[in-house]
Every structure is written in structure tokens, then in C-alpha cells.
Amino acid sequence: MLKAAIYHRPKNEFAYAIDESTLHIRLKTSKNDVHKVILVYGDPYDFNEEEKCWVSNKKEMTFNGSDDLHDYWLVAISPEHRRLRYGFMLENEKASLFYTEKGFYKEQPKDAGYYFCFPFLNKIDVFSPPAWVNSTVWYQIFPERFANGNPKINPEGALAWGSTDPTPTNFFGGDFQGVIDHLDYIEELGITGLYFTPIFKAYSNHKYDTIDYMEIDPQFGDKATFKKLVQKCHEKGIRVMLDAVFNHSGFYFEPFQDVLKQGENSRYKDWFHLQGFPVKAEEPANYDTFAYVPSMPKLNTENEEVKKYLLDVARYWIEEFDIDGWRLDVANEVDHSFWREFRLTVKQAKADAYILGEIWHDSMPWLQGDQFDAVMNYPLTSAITEYFAKANISTSQFANAVTTVTNLYPETVNEVQFNLLGSHDTPRILTISDNNKDKVKLQMFVQFTMAGTPCIYYGDEIGMTGDQDPGCRKCMIWDKNKQDTDMFSFTQKLISLRKNYLLLRTNQNFQFIDVSDGESVVMYRKKDERNEILVIINNNAERKEIAIPAAYQNKQGENLWDQQKTTLASTIEIEGDDFHIVMF
Template structure:
């Protein structure tokens, strides 16, 4: 038994409150090194005077999957007095060990002080993301390219809709009225949340270079129209989330212009990270920026005035327009102290507002209940893209990666993670998939059967193509003859199933199942009402898949074909196809 690979720490994703009564505890061990793990646990103050030992009990932990290096183990316990001391009994064919905070022992220590400690399950420490998020299906809209509903506010030089491929500087006149005009389309698809990229006054077509955080960009409409958009969305059961660009402003943000003009005499010189004066806006700029983009100067969120201004922005758009959430751009480059105040400010105004960070890597420091509710789940995006779209990883690597992602965060976070296949920052999934629509369908199937809250990038549901930015930001196709209605119907069906069956939206009892076939993956999950079984052939060849024994000769509801059937020993899958079954 490799001791060096056995790991637990008494915080973060390794122990956390599921609710006001229940703790969930996770342990990792070397892959295939431990046969059984049991939790040793008890109240820290329970002591047997006769035996002179701490009173504890044991409960087997369940296996929670393997990645390339580790096995994961998981368990739930309800401490009688909301406090816990605990350790782990590890067993394989060669050895039995007890793992505690002080290390490893061959015999169970009798003193409670040897063990890991969870001091008290305080209600205030329970991570409670908004209840509505897990059942929401999002749709990301790049407003400039979704629909032009009011030609009277078109920017100067607006191009005819879809007249040419997008450039970094071109405008096509997309606006709020265009979104309002097509809300029924979103309702028909099954969308219950829209995420809008920035809508505030800005110089560019993407609006990530803010000029005024308190004003709507005139090319989209005015505040009256925006309020109408939010109200109409709410009437149709659709939440609205805005994009907050608080890491940086635009070059034409009035405080930055003041610094350029007045230099050392500017009242705003400490609003930015300047490396010298006068300000030099040509490359290389003498101030911190987003990336190396000189038109996006980085804001100093540690400055009290900057902080006050941005927190007022966060409150204003909720109080005045009743938006339901904030997506936070480049969130990992803003200080944690600011985000803690941001959360307190937002939740005071609207306790069930969704706070989503744009972070592309392991984000545990932001997901401890004091900053974000979730982050954009790009690790899952990458795994799905690499396996299904580009084929750059094997089935084993996909299974290992997804298992690692699932065990990266508390389950309370996994339930509201923002799962996307593409965005305005990535090539279109159809293009990445070599225009193979069967591959795209498999990606939608995985996305919509995973725990979290899925998001569809506008147009992916009708098979819009597009390479890297700006090509991935093409005008939405509204001509029915040019839309892929088969793809729309497929996505619509999956969304309907996700809404109908809670098991689609949870990780409860999730696990990958062994299959002897290459390029075939199987996974299942089970809640208190249903068991879902998924098998996918990610190859162009017909596959005869020997089913796991537990599903052989089982009655199932074939969800993709709407029929009851009896599974046999084997299941034949056509190239790039899947079986999606509710077990009876």
C-alpha cells in the first residue's frame, strides 16, 4: 500500500457540508492499490472510561471512480452533535492501515486527538448556491450577432445581416429588440436562462472594453428596452445573467482618459496599475492590461474608490432591472478580497442571484462559499472536445479526465457548474468536429446528461460553423431553410428529458463502467427515483457492445427512441451513436 499516494485534508473538496445535517467526505488513494476503505468516526467528546478510549464507529466508503493516478472514495455522515473526529481504515490483500491526521498506524489509536477534525457544522458555513440554477438550461447570446430588431439604432457603417464573415471591427446591428422578437424560439428549444455578453457602453462590437458601466450601449437600445427584455424573459420563465468586466475597463473609460490627459494630477491615477507617466497607450503599454491589449487597462480593484464604483454597478443592475446573475470576466485576475465583498453586496440585494466566474483552470480557491457559486467548466469542455470532436485523447483518457473533474470540487458546486461546449472565445463545435454532425450530437448528449447547469452557444443548436474568434461570432441564422432542424430537434429532446428526469442533473452514484470495446464509453447514475444508463460509440464503425452484467436482460425505456425494450447481452451501436436508457 503506497502511503505517499493516500491523501485527505479536512477542508475544501475533501470534507464539506451537503446541508445543515450532512457532511460529505472524500479520500484519494493510489489507483488499484486499496480494496476497501471505511470511515472511522465519532463525536470528539465521546470517551469510554472503562476501556480508556475514544468511542467510534465505522462505515464503508463507496468507490467514486479512478483517474490515471488515483482512486477516489466518498461517504456521507450525519454527526449527531454536528461535530466530528474521523480517520480512515484502508485494507488490501497485503495490509491494513489506519490513516489519521498524525499519520499511519497499524492499530487504531485510542485517543480522539489523533484524528482529523471537523469542529462544528455551522449553518452559516453551508454552501448554498441558488436552488434554481441546477434545473436551468442556459443560452449564450452575443447581442451584436443574434438579431437586429430595431434598424433605427444601427451603428454607423452597419453591414447587412450575414452579408460577410465577421471581422474584429464590423457591426451587424444586433440589439435587445432582436432578442425580444425571438424569445419564443428560445422557449421552444427549452431554454430557461440567457447569458448576455457585455451590454454596457463600449467602443468595440464585443463590448469587453467598457466606456461606462452604468449605461447601455446605444447600439443595443436603451434602459427601457432592456427592462422590457428582462420582464418578458421572466414572464416566459427565463432568467437573465449579465457579463461583468471588472478586471479591466476600456481605453475610453472616462477615468482612464483623465489619467491620459492630466497624468500625475489626475484623481484617477490610482484606479489603474501604472508603470510610469505619462501614459503610453501604444504597444508595449506602460500599464497592466488584459493580456497585452492596450485598449483594455486593468483596474485596481484594491483601490477603495474603484471597489465602491464597481460594487455600485453590481447592485444597480439588480435593483433597477431585476437581473438574475453575474458572469465575471477574467475573474481569476481580480483579488479575492474584492470578490468576497462583491458576493456580500450582490447576495444582500438578491440572495438567489447566481455568481459565475470565468476561470479556465482548477478553481477551488474561489469556490469555498465566500466568492462564487460556480465557474465556467472549461476542463469538462476540453475533455468533451478532445475526445468527441478532435479525437486527440482515448476513451481511457476521457474517463480518467472526467472522473478527476467530478472529484475536483464538492458535490454542492458540481450541481451548479456552468457546463458549456463552446462560447464566443472558442471555435464552433461543428467546425472542431470536422463538420460531422453525429459527433456534435454525442457532445450535446454528454453535456446534457451531466450534473451542473448546461449552456448552449447561440446557433450551435442549428449547426452553425465557425473557426476562432471572430469567425465563431457569425450572425445568427434565422432563415428556416438554412437551419439544421434535425439538430434543433435532437437538442430540444435532450433538454426536455433533462427537465423531466432529475437524474440527468445529478452526480448521485455516477460511475463509468468497463467495456471491452475501444472507442466505447458507458456510464450510469442513480437517484432515489431513476437509474440512467448511457452507452456511446465514438467511432465510425458499427460496434457490438457487451453490456455490463447488471443491464443484461433488463427492461429499459429507450429515451432516444421513446420505446420500452428488453436489453440483451449485447447492444449494437452504429457509428457515432448512443443508447440512453432509463432502467426499469
């Protein structure tokens, strides 16, 4: 047994509360090394005087998948007095070992002090993301490019809608009235959440260079129009999430302009990370910025005045306009202390507001219940697109990557992770799939059968194309003759399927089955106390006869895609780039 690969720590994704009485305990072992894991657990104060030993119980852990190096194990436990000491009994054909906080033992230690400790399950420590998020399907809108509903407020030099390709500097006049005018379209698609990229006053067409965080950009409309938009969304059961750019401001942000004019005498000099005077506002700038962009000076969120201003912003848009969440731009470059105060402020204003961080890497430090509810799940995005769209990884590498992602965070986080295939920061999914619509459908199918909350980038549902920014920011196509209505119907059906089957929205007993690199076939299952769902995907352009695992042969179920009863034989034929989904 490879001891060096066995790992646990009594916190984060390895030990956490899922409710007021239940803990999840997770363990990592070397791949194909350990065949059985049993949790040894008990109250730290239970002691048998006669036998002079700690009193413990045992519960077998569930295999929770494999990646390229490790196996994962998971168990739910409800400590009687909300406190726990625990360790692990590991078995394979050669050995049986006990793994505790103090190391490995051939015999079970009798002293509770040897074991891992979960001191007490305090109610306030239970991570409780908003309940509504898991059942939400998001639609990301880049306001400047979605619809022009009020040409009277077009920015100077605005071009005719969709008359040319987008550039970093051109405008087409998208606004709030345009969104209001198309809410019926959004509702028809099945969307229950809108995520807007920045709407605040800014110089650029993307608005990530904020001038005034308390004002709507005039090209989008006024506050009355925005309030009307939120109200109409809520009437249709649609939540609204705004983009908060708190890592940096824009060049024309009044405090930064004051610094440029007043230099060392500016009362705002400590609002930024300045490295000297006079301030040099061209590359290379002598102050910290977003990336190396001088027009986006980094804000000093440790400064009390900056902190108060931004927290007032967070509160204001919730209290005055009833928005439902904040997406946080460049969230990993802002200090943790600020985000902790941000969470308190937001949750006081609206207890079930959704807090979503833009982080592209392992985000556990931000997902411990004191900062964000979730992050944008780009590692899952990468696994899906690298396998289906780009064919850069094998089937086993895809399965390994997805399993790693699902074991990266607590299940409470996984159920509200923001799952996307593309955004304003990436090429469109149809473009990276070489305009192969069937490949796009496979990717969306996987996205919608994973735990979390899926997001569609505006226009992907009608087959829009576009390369890296600015190409991915084309004007929405409203001419029905130019829309891919088949893709729209497919997206509608996916959304409906996800809404109707809770099991698709969770990771309960999620596991890949019979992964084979040579076949380009993906098979995975989910299972709860009542049902099991089996997914089979043929990621190959050719029709394929696929062997059904013995455990599923002759089982009767329902094909969820066509609602027909079905019985699985020893094999099943699936068309090229197609899928089969059965519930038993």
C-alpha cells in the first residue's frame, strides 16, 4: 500500500458540514491501490473504562471516482453530539492499515488523541449557498451587443446593428430596453437567471473600466429603466446578477483623475498602488494595473475609504434595485479580508444573494463559506472543450479531469458552481468546435448533466460564431432566418430536462464507467436512493455499436430524451456524435 499517496486533512474539501447535523469526509489514495476504506469514528469523549479504550464505530466509504493518479472516497456521517474523532481503515489484497492524524498503524489505536478531529459542527460554519442557484439556468448578456431598444441614447458614432464585425472600440447601441424587448425570447428558451457584464458608467464598449460605480452607463439607459428591467425579470421568475469590477477602476474614475492632476497632494493617492510621482499613465505605468493595462489602475482594497466606497456599491444595487447576485471580476487578485467584509455586507442586504468569483484555477481558499458561494468553473470548461471541441485529450484524460474537478470542492460548492462553455473572454463554442454543431451539442449535453448551475453565452443557442475577443462579442442575431432554430430547440430541451430531473443537477454517486481511450465513448452514471441515470456518449463521427456493462444489461428504464420505455441489451447502437440517456 502506497502510504505516501494517502491523504486527508480535517477541513476544506476533505471534511465539511453539508447541513446542521451531517458531515462529509473525503479521502484520497493512490489509484487502484486501496480496494476498501472504512471510516472509524466516534465521539472524542466516549471511553470504555473496562477495556481502557476509545469507543468507536465503523462505516464503509463510497468510491468517489479516479483521476490519473488518485482514487477518491466519500462518506456522510451524522455525529450524535456534533463532534467527531475519526480515522480510516484501508484494505487491499496485501495489507490492512489504520490511517490517523498521527500516521499509519497495523492495529487500531485505542486513544482518541491519535485520530483526526472535527471539534464541533457549529451551525454558523455550515456553508449554505442560495437554494435557488442549483435549479437556475443562466444566460450571459454583453449589454452593448444584445439588442438596441432605444436608438435615442446610442453612444456617439454607434454603427448600424450587426453591420460590421466587432472591434475593441466600436459601438452598436445595445441597451436595457433591448433586453426588456426580448424577455419573452429569454423566457421561451427557459432561462431563469441573467448575468450582465458591467453596466456602470465607463469609457469602453465592454465597461470593465469603470468611471462611476454608482451610475448606469448612459448608453444603456437610466436607473428607472434598469429597475423596470429587474422587476420584469422577477415577474418572469428570472434572477439578475451584475458584474462587480473591484480589482481595478477605469482611467477616468474621478479619484484616479485627481491623482493624475494633484499627484502626491491628491487625497486619493492611497486609493491605488502607486510606485512614485509623477504618475506615469502609459506603459509601463508606475502603478499596479489589471494585467499591464495603464487605463485600468488597480484599487487598494486595504484602504478604508476604498473599502467603504466599494461596500456601499455592493449594498446599493441590492437595496435599491433588488438584484440577486454579484459576479466578481479578477476576484483572485483582491485581498481575502475585503471579500470577507463584502460577503457580510451582501448577505445582510439580501441573505440569498449569489456571490460568484471569477477565478480560473483551484479556488478552495475563497470557498470556505466566508467569501464566495462559487466560482466560474473554468477547469470543467477546459476538460469539456479540450475533449469534444479540440480533440486534444483522450477519453481517459477527460474522465480524469472531470473527476479531479468534482473532488476539488465540497459537494455543497459543486452544486452551485457556475458551469460555462464560453463567455465574453473566450472564443465561441461553435467556433472552437470547427463549426461542428453536433460537437457543440455533445458539450452542452455534458454541461447540463453536471452538478452546478449552467450558463449559456448569448447567441450560442442560435449558433453564433466568433473568435477570441473581440470576435466573440458580435451583435446578437435577431433575424429568424439567420438563427439556427434547431440549436434553439435543442437548448430548450436540455434546459427542460435539467429542470425536471434533480439527479442531473447533483453529483450523487457520480462515476465514469468503462473508460476506454480507443473507443471515444464516454459513459457515466448518477444514482440516488430512488433512481439511477446512465449517460452514454459517442464522441466519434461514425455510428458505433457500444457494449453495455453487465450490471445494466436487461435493465428496464426510460430514455429521458424521447420519454420512451427502453430495455438495455448487451450492446447499443448510437449515431455518430450522439448520446443516450436512460433513467432506471
